[in-house]
Amino acid sequence: MSNSVSALNGKVEAGEVTVRDAGLQGMITLRGDLTDKKLRRVCTDVTGVAFPEQRKAEVAGDNGLCWMSPDELLVFVPYADVAATLATIDAALAGTHYLAENVSDARAVLTVEGTFAREVMAKLTPVDLHPDVFVPGDFRRSKLGQVAAAFWMRDDETFHVVCFRSVAEYVFGLLANGARAGRVDHLI
Structure with missing residues (x-):
């Protein structure tokens, strides 16, 4: 019998904003x-x-x-x-x-954590993420880059993202690239 593994098997990209595979959910x-x-x-x-x-x-x-x-x-x-x-x-x-x-097993969950998590997410989605509009507990289905995703804020510095498992690596790359200091562009 095989063991279940998450889409990204615990992958983490740490910096000012940390992007991580949230594991099996x-x-x-x-x-x-x-x-x-x-x-x-x-x-x-x-x-x-x-x-x-x-x-x-x-x-x-x-x-x-x-x-x-x-x-x-x-x-x-x-x-x-x-x-x-x-x-x-x-x-x-x-x-x-x-x-x-x-x-x-058809979905993956990622977390985006840090002071600039909102800015990282705002680079990738058409959703208005201004703090007066999108607050902890809010949930949206939208796009990140070119793929469907859903996300919510746990607190002022943490987003949880759900995407299809088949595009988890792409979404992780978008988020990690957007989180790198000094990056204003992103892959789409």
Whole structure:
């Protein structure tokens, strides 16, 4: 049996802003009626976090809920707990119209940390990241360079980025290049 490894196997680029592979993270895409009380309850029960408002992330450690669209959430749980969490969701939502799928191995999670993390991200996305507009807890689906990504701020100096595993190396390179002191350009 093979061992699971993250997309970038722990890769880190450290400097004024540190870019790192966040490691294995359990992720479930859950589509359904986000106003349904059963759906909301099972989500908060399996993660232990509050249900997110539109364009928000509620994340604590390896557990969290991120608002992806009017009918979709990204559910974070520890990597080893995904199968059990899916079984819990399936049991709680039986008879309800929904879709829940394990996407853990199809996605990668990166962190961007440091005083200038906001500036690094702003070089790569069309999202307005001004501190008056984008604050900790805010969540967006957009692009980084030429690829789809989603991201949120944990605090004033830390972003978490989710992208497809197949483009993780590209996204890491964009972020690392943007984080190098004196760099104002980026690869696209």
